[in-house]
Amino acid sequence: MSSINELGKLKFRHSILSKRVAKMEREREKTRSVNHKTILTELKKEKLWIKDEINRLTEFDYDQHQGGVESFR
Numbered sequence: 001m002s003s004i005n006e007l008g009k010l011k012f013r014h015s016i017l018s019k020r021v022a023k024m025e026r027e028r029e030k031t032r033s034v035n036h037k038t039i040l041t042e043l044k045k046e047k048l049w050i051k052d053e054i055n056r057l058t059e060f061d062y063d064q065h066q067g068g069v070e071s072f073r
Contacts (some may be wrong), residue, residue: 007057010050017047 024040 003057007054010054010057014047014050014054017043017050021047
């Protein structure tokens, strides 16, 4: 149950970051400051890390759930 709650929080955070990154990328066309680029880069890294965590929590491992036995027909 805890992983479902964690998954929801991660998806929510990812959504917020997506909107913020999109906004900053639009601003980037006008703002060329190094500080702006640094913040944007860090947000993109966090967004990617969260996406990896979401995939880790939702990925179904067939070997784990099937006892490691594969059937080939």
